[in-house]
Amino acid sequence: MVATVDVSPREAEVLELIGDHLSNAEIGARLFISVRTVESHVSSLLRKLEVPDRRALAGRAARPIAADGTTGTTGTTHPAPVLPAPLTSFVGRASERAELTRMIETGRQVTALGPGGVGKTRLALTVAADAAETYADGVWFVDLVPVTGPGMVAAAVAGALGLGEEPGRDLTESVIAALADQHALLVLDNCEQVRDGVALFLERLLAACPRLAVLATSRARLMVPFERIYQVPPLSLGGDGESDAVALFTERAAAVGWPLDPSLRAQVAAICDRLDGMALAIELAAARCPTLGLDGLTAALSHPLRMLTGGSRAEDRHRSVRAALDWSHTLLEPSDRALLRQVSLFVAPFTAAAAAEVAGVDGGIVADGLARLAEQSLLVVTPVPGGTGYRALETIRQYGTEQLAEAGELAETRSRHLRWCLARAADLAAVGPDWRARFDAVADDLRAALKWAADLPEHRAEAHRLARSLADLTFTRHLVGESQARFEQAAALAKDPADAASMLRNAAAVAGCRMRGDDMYRLHREAADAARRAGDTAGAAVGLATVATTAFRFSSKFVRVPPREEAVGLITEARGLAGESPSAQAAVALAEAGMALLDAFETAQSGGGGRGDALPETIRRAERAVELARRTNDPLAESAALDTFAAVRSWAGDTFGAAETIRRRAGLLAAAPVTPAGTHELIDALAEAAEAALGIGDLPDARRWARQLADHPLLAEVGHRATSLLLVADALAGNVDQVLTGGVRFLDTWRRSGSRDTPVLGAAAAGVMMVHGLRHDDEAQREWQEVLNQPETLSEHAHGYGAVFDAILLLHHGQAARALERMAPDPEEVWRWITWTWLHWYVALRAEATVLAGSPNAAERLADARTVVSGNPVATAIVERAEALLDKDRKRVLATADAFETAGCRYQSARSLILTGGEHAARGAVLLSDLGLAPIAVPAG
Structure with a gap:
């Protein structure tokens, strides 16, 4: 039976761009709408088309949508195979098709083996198209021709699947996460040039994806134990003319x-x-x-x-x-032969103007020559940004390169190609509306030129320039894994150790954006060594101190946090090198402040929970670090110092002081340059600013900072990280529609990331789960419990955000005694988890639960709570409401409804109206229903 799905024209546009593998940020820019609006359209499409995730949407994008906005679906749909459209018909090979089909049905990985030109690719594509209905989750094609090294295989596959890089994991892990439970066929074409990389990639992929089959084409065996070989024969021959x-x-x-x-x-x-x-x-x-x-x-x-x-x-x-x-x-004229071999160096489609530069001849002559070559099937005409392009098939391109070598022209032509690539990289430094398309059009050529030049001493300076440009360009393109590698390559090619140090610092910053703490640590240490070789002792001191600082500032990003003794040794060494340099002294002071905080925290923990006697000295060190950093006039140095100072103030229980420090830090970075280091600091600062606003009850400000974080283009492909704090703010405010919409994106990208979690992501999951509980949606609650069942979240969830969201839900259901039991520990006993974002919420809700549960110490606990939360509008209103309920003062209970509304907390406003009783309760019930929530269980009396 065929059903009809109503898809709006705008949703159809969004679906088409999803099919082109654009991120939400890129779709928004293309359609001139906000990212939030794109997210709403994506959520609607997921629901209407009844598909589980964005990748399935990309498959559906290949289906036509009627003019009336409807699309036909059947009860047993399969994703359209993502295969290149053949330009000519496939002829013959019936027995080969049947045999290869049988092999991929029974073997996990089959390699179609044969010489170039025998027809391996066309046979594989035909067999894959024939088998498409067999694979419920689709058929995917990856051309490995543009891949320049074994390490780029995963990137090519990820690109074909529409996957972006995610902080904290490499692209192989992203591909594995996307295909882990998929019944799909992956076709890898032209594996011979990177067969070692393919072999390692497939070994990991097939071990983790039990329902995945792989069909590879190659001129050489991959030489792995699980490989099954199908030798592709030449086309059948027969003297009778029937073949x-x-x-x-x-x-x-x-x-x-x-x-x-x-x-x-x-x-x-x-x-x-x-x-x-x-x-x-x-x-x-x-x-x-x-x-x-x-x-x-x-x-x-x-x-x-x-x-x-x-x-x-x-x-x-x-x-x-x-x-x-x-x-x-x-059969070619000599000039056309020369042109064919000259343009054979282009990896990607090229224009006549590009060919003229690389060939070193007049543009008009080149244009005529390219047309003749295309007519003779030696070049393929293809559209490129801004006009007509040409592309040589890989076998012809290889043939032309050999002709260049035999003519003695290879080095000279490669040099011109290298200069062309350097000029294109320089042109791309100016970002414009078509920047992505222009970069993608030349990126493979930039990579190929760099690979050639990097091995030649006479081109080392040019290779360094190109590596540096490619590092910057790939960072802007959000290919952060490649960007880090290119910065490291630029450092290795740098003649000047000072230049190498700069490149290594950039690489460390990119590693931070990728959530790779271990790489940050290693690269900052290498930068310090390079600075020392350059005779820059102050720079070496900054580098060593930054290494130590990284260990405590970004400890959550490490797989293995370096031991304390190592950090102490680095600080001692940095102190000895700092001299009178303001930057070095500021960096050392910051490292010392961080170490003091770490020591004080560990002392307090080992002593049973108090903050210890080291607090005044820790605060003094942090203040000094901020002052020294300010004197350097370096906003990034000052941002790092403010980050540590905020952590000290938070640990000291100064919630509002910490929030003020973090707001100052975020404001400082607003005008910072868009560099890897600046981007890393900004993303960290936006997250902390949102958390700080939550901690002091400023929900509108929390949403503002969280929205900026969610809209950051670097996080476009990692929706769970981008939207986590926005989900927390919306859950606390009672913005149910936003939570439900954002939750779809969060859950999709979280699962595609391999279901990895951190405490901050746990808070978002707990908030969404609470909202589903307020809606009485038990099935959705169980789905979100999966996110929380991660080892990293257990302690945080036990006493921090978990207690807060559980308490709100239990109080909603009228289970005050259980809520009080959930928050039985005194705040001072669990301060490690509830200091900062959750302290005021925990204290206020604990006081309310105490009153509603009829606890005899309610008045005392209310008095203590009022002191703690003073200045927090939401927490103060919760305590005020609890006190009014204790005193049975309906007028004061009613007054808190306005206080919550002013603070942007609609759920608590409706709750106050309901707890007031009478006609106000009816109005509150309507407001609660308008939010999409189930009725509140009103406590007796």
């Missing part, structure tokens, strides 16, 4: 306007036999029929250049393809 090879030749000749008389089939069969049944050679030969005829083709194939210079110079596996290409090459 696949003859059928292919006949069809391609007819396509170029030269239909063959059946009586000529034997002559065609002879030509195909001379071509060894190689599909590419046959297609090229058929394309020449209009100009040479069969007699001319036969004569051309007798030419001695069928082999480059004889059998001893060519590998057997290249023999037939080389013959076809040599024959085609001999």
Whole structure:
């Protein structure tokens, strides 16, 4: 039965862009709408099309949507296979198709093996298309031709799947997370150039994805134990003219306007036999029929250049393809031969203007030559940003490169290509509306040029410049994993150790954006060593102190946090090198303040929970670090110092002081340059600013900071991290619609990330789960409990946000005694978890639960709570309401409704109206229903 789904025109536009693998931020920019609006459309599409995640939406994007906005669905749908559309028909190979299909049905990984030009790719694509209905979660195609190194295989697969890099994990892990439970077929084409990288990638992928099958094409075996080989044979040959090879030749000749008389089939069969049944050679030969005829083709194939210079110079596996290409090459004018080999260096589609620069000839002459090459099937015409582009098939591109070497032109042409790449990289430094498309169009060429130049001493300076440019460009493109690697490569290529130190610091900052604390630590240490080699003792001191600071500032990003003794040694060494340098002294002071805080915290913990006697000295050190950093006029140094000072004030119980410090830090970074280090500091500051506002009950400000964090383009592909604090703020405010919409994005990207969690993500999950509990949606509650069942969240959830959200839910259900039991520990006993964001909420709700549970010490606890939460509008209103309930003062209870409304806390406002009773309770019930929540259980009396 066919159902109809009503998709709006705007949703259809969003769906199309999802199919192009654009992020929400990029879709918003393309359609001139906010990211929040895009998120709403994505949530609606997930619901309407009844698909589980964004990747499934991308598959649905390939289906046509009618003019009336409807799309047909059936009860048993399969994602449309993500395969290149063939430009010509597939001819013959019935038995090969059947055999290869049987092999992928019974084997986890099959390699279609054969020489270049035999037809491996077309066979694999046809078999994959035939098998598409077998794989419930789709068929995906990845072309590995542009991949320049084994380490980039995962990036190519992730790009094909529409996956972005996520902080805290590499791209292989992202791919594994996306395909872990998928019944899908992955086609990896042209594996031979990176077979070691493919082998390592597949070993991890197949071990973690039990329902995934992989079909690879390669000229060489991958040499892994689980590989099953299918040797792709040449097209079948037959003297009677009835064969696949003859059928292919006949069809391609007819396509170029030269239909063959059946009586000529034997002559065609002879030509195909001379071509060894190689599909590419046959297609090229058929394309020449209009100009040479069969007699001319036969004569051309007798030419001695069928082999480059004889059998001893060519590998057997290249023999037939080389013959076809040599024959085609001999038919070209000398100028066209030169142009073909010159443009063979382009990895990606290129324009006539680009070809002119690399070939070093006049643009008009090049344009005519490219047209002639395209007419002779040696180049493919393809659209590119801003006009017409050309692309050489990989085998032809390799052939042209060999011709360059034989002509003695390879080094000179590569040098021109390198200069062209450097110029394109410089052009891309100016970001514009079409920047992404312009970068993507040349990125593979930049990478290829860098790979060549990096190994040549005479081009080391240019390679360094290109690596540095590519590092910056990939960071802007949000390819942060590659950006870190390019900064490290630029450091290795730098002639000046001071330059290397700069590149390593940038690499460390990018690692921070990726949540890679161990890399940050290593790279800052290498930067310090490079500064020391450059004779920059102050820079070395800054680097060593930063290494120590990284260990405590970003400890949650580490797999293995370095031991305290190591950090102490680094600080001692940095102190000895600092001299009179203001920057070095500020960095050392910051490291000392962080160490003092860490020591004081550990002392307090080992002593049973108090904050210890070290508090005054810790505060003094933090204040000094801020003052020294301010004198450097470096906003990033001052931001780091303010971060530590805020942590000290928070640990001291100075909630409002900590919040003021963090607001100051966020404001300082508002005008900071968009660099890796600046971006890393800004993302961290936005998160802390949102948490600080939550901690002091400023919900509108919390939403403002959290919205800025959610909209940051670097987090576009990691919705769970981007939206976590916004979900917390909306849950506390009672913004139910926003929670439900944001929760869809959170859960989708969290699961795609491999279901990894941190305490801050746990708070978001607990908030969404609470909202579902307030709605009496038990099934949704159980789904979100999965997020909370992570080891990292257990202690935090036990006493911090978990107690707060559980208490709100229990009080909603009228279970005050259970709420009081949930928050039985005194705040001073669990201060490690509830100091900062959750302290005031915990204290206020604990006081309310005490009153509603009829506890005899309610008055005393209320008095203590009022002192703690003073200045927090939401927590103060909760305590005020509890006290009014204790005194049975309905007028004061009613007054808190306005206080909550002013503070942006609609749920608590409705609760106050209901607890007031009478006609106010009816109004509160309506407001609660408008929020989408279930009725409150009013306590007796």
